[in-house]
Amino acid sequence: MQTATDQQAVEAIETRRFHVFRYKRGDKASRFDTFDVPLAERMTLLDGLRWIQLHQDPSLMLRHSCLHASCGTCGVRVNGREVLMCVTDVHDLGLDITVEPIANIPVLADLVVDMEEFYARFPDEHPYVRSSEFNPQAPTPDGIPTYVRYEDCIECGLCLSACPIAATTDRYVGPAALAAAQRMLEEPRGADTAGLLDWADEPDGVWRCHAAFECSEACPSNVNPAARIMALRGALVGGALVIPDRMEDAR
Amino acid sequence: MSQTTGTDRIPGLEERARRGPVLRKGVGVSPSGWFDPRGRTIGSWAFAANRITGLGLVFYLYLHLGVLTMLLAGESMWNDFIELATNTVFLLLDVLLIFGILFHGLNGVRVALVGTGIVPDRQKALFWAFTVIGTLLLVYAAFHVLGGE
16 A cells, blocks of 8 residues: 555656657557656666556557667657667656657658668668678787778668658658768779769759758768768769768767 | 679568659658758758748749839839838848848858868858858848948
């Protein structure tokens, strides 16, 4: 039986009000459900949504995997801004937190989008998995035999969600696919570079971008897709295919 | 024996080819269409302002051509219009027009510099530089339009 003291303790627990996008196939329209979630120390957005799943609504659907911003599966929009749930601290989001699926990709259910639509935009030559590449020449710290090269893009779709042009046309291939093409051209490893440039040199390819740079702002992996698109354009107008390895830090 | 190419190893290519290039839109598409102001940064605001000023300039072009047809109606009508067009409200609209021209033009130069790969990573710095230039030009123009010497 709950005592008055217990009740006061419960009331003293700080909460955050989550407004979560809901949609299931067959629904006539989407809606937002509201949940009050007790705040915990170092609570991530993903922790909050899993709390809702465990304690309030097990039918809430979301995707996640690695829990450390490597897999790119837990991308959502929070208060209108694209983030990865697993590395977003609830304490930074204010009292009311609106969670929606990433935009410009069809929703399957609740916060889960159809990533097949995202991958379909990539050039056919794009290898989603590339062989590990070792760099034996680079000096390494003690105990590490060699460096393994990783690609930065985690294919989370946040760039496509943030892109205002992708919101106007579903024919635009989008920043992730164009950045992937630029990356392949930067380091072809036998890929058909002329074919890739032809693929990018289309009205709905590299020329559809209107340079809002939201993709680079949204990217959680510092791929800087916008600068890569601009580099592709530079290459197509006769310049060098060079992108700077820095992002503008002023926000 | 056929040679295995890199693309043969990618799963799902045939299915993707069958679906064609057109992607369907779903409920995840932002209802505000081309501009959702929530959480956006300077690049998106510049993009939105560029579109709005572009539409405004197209509207003004046709308005301007329409106004010029008053010349066909004779000197008296044109002189009456000029008198109306030089009152303060119209002059303020002229300043607004100059703002639109300056913003759209300078932003176009910024996008061209960034978009041709000349300075692909300096869109914000260019935005603020052109904002300073544009503001100075606008103040100068407003001073003259509104009667300063």
